Amino acid sequence: MIEAVGLTKRYGAKTAVYNLSFQVRPGAVTGFLGPNGSGKSTTMRMILGLDEPTAGQVTVGGYPFRRLPNAPRQVGALLDAKAVHGGRSARQHLMCLAQLSGIPARRVDEVLGVVGLQSVARKRSKGFSLGMGQRLGIAAALLGDPQVLLFDEPVNGLDPEGILWVRNLMKQLASEGRTVFVSSHLMSEMALTADHLIVIGRGQLLADMNVRDFISYNSADFARVRTPDGEPAQREKLTSALGEAGGQVLPEQDGALRVTGLPLPRISELAHQADVRLWELSPHQASLEEAYMRMTSGAVDYRSTADQRAGLMEPVPGMPPQGGAHGYAPGMPGQPMGPGGFPPGTVLPGYAEPPAAPQGHAPAPGTPPHGQQAAAAPAAPPTAPPASAPDMTKRDSEDAR
Structure with a gap:
């Protein structure tokens, strides 16, 4: 088990981690989440004894990492591949x-x-x-068959098959009673892998709970209700009945209704009593990503702004207009067009030569008929060989390749 108590780390005037306390228990995959710069990597480094805490302590199996006998046989970690x-x-x-x-x-x-x-x-x-x-x-992390494993972004750069393999590996290691602590920014993967979550923001603990509770506490569940599209009177009748029963009803952009404050069976009963036919009645629960974004919205240090592109889209005097996927747009003014509507000599992706002229169009002057090659230009005179070639050993030639 990993246990942190009052863990604090300062770098000069900057506090990377402040008064952080949590436990990572065996038998479960614990996800470690937080925005960039929230202190996740610093926390993992303190767990592994790579950084000394400014205050507080963190132990693995009851001991600081540096006091563990033959630590690689007890703790495996992937921090930097x-x-x-x-x-x-x-x-x-x-x-x-x-x-x-x-x-x-x-x-x-x-x-x-x-x-x-x-x-x-x-x-x-x-x-x-x-x-x-x-x-x-x-x-390398698995080498000593350890009971405690820490992984920082373990699926980074892996293909879908590799991601599935890592997911199953984490679950297998946890099922064997090991302590598995995984840091990741992929919310969809954490939702499929983690049993418990520890979320930090700006170096402080934001949440320490299982995945289901985390989503429930940080999202607003609602029901989607849809009545026949061509019968607005039924939609209004149902809205009135749900409002009188204490529900909150909001219209969705696609014509459905978002209902909160009432369970699905009660919504169905009210629709039946009001003689309203339903085309849809479905529950909606936020994803882990939605819940995470809602909780950490105030702890994000780096936010992007809209790219205004001010003054960058104006045409440059004297330059022909550009366009198209390959830097030209057939038929644009200012460009000479060859047969087929492309500039002369254009070679399209997948073609070994310029496209053939459409039927009924003569080839452009000076253009050889399709399928024939133009006369070859006179060959350049042979150049003299270099005075001496460098002497390369076998190892040097292999390195050069």
Whole structure:
């Protein structure tokens, strides 16, 4: 279990984390959410002993991380997938970590198989894609078979198959009784993965509850009700009946009604009593993203403004108008048009030569018939070879490639 009590971290005049207290319990996936700059990464670094708290403390299994005996066998973490020497292969990187922690070499091959990197285990990591780097970082976290795992943006750069794999891996690790702490900005993924949420904003705790309660407390549930579109009298009759029963009714843009304050069975009963036919009666519950945005709206430090593009859209004197997906618009004034409505010599994507002239149109003067090539220009005189070619060793030539 991870436990933070009064955790505070200051960098000069800036307070990154202030009086933060929470628990991450085993047997569940705990999501760690917050806007950029809210202190999530700083908190994780303090958990792992990489940063010293200004005040308060955080423990793993009852001990500060630095006092854990053979900590890599008890805690695994992925904070920065790029923290790998690019000249080492995936297997060499994991072997170094294993030797430092007294982990047998066979475990390296096991985790390479778990993350799906067997086929590239002996390739240098500098050639890895972002998703492959993430898999290597997860392998390093799993290396010691730890009971506590911390992941910072573990699905960053992964394809849909990889995201599904990480999601199932987190759930499996939690089902084995491990403590799983995951930081992510992907609300849709957290909604499918996390059982519990810890939300912070500007370094302070905003919420510590399970996902269902978090959505319920930070959203307004309502019912969508729709009457026949061609019968406005029925819509008005139902609105009146729902209002008299204590419901709040608001019109939606698509013609439906948004009803709050009444459960669905009561809405159905009132519609039946008023002799109103219903085309739709459905519940609406906010998503995790909607609930998160509502809670953290006052804790966001970086907000964008509308791009006014002032003065940037005016035409430049002396320049022909531009347009189209490829920088031209057929038929625009100021551009000479060839056959087919395109500038002469235009080569469209997917074509090896300019498009053929439409039937009934003669080719432009000087243009060879379709399917024939123009006469080749005289070949340039051969140039003299260089005085001497550099002597490259085998290693140098491989690096040059």
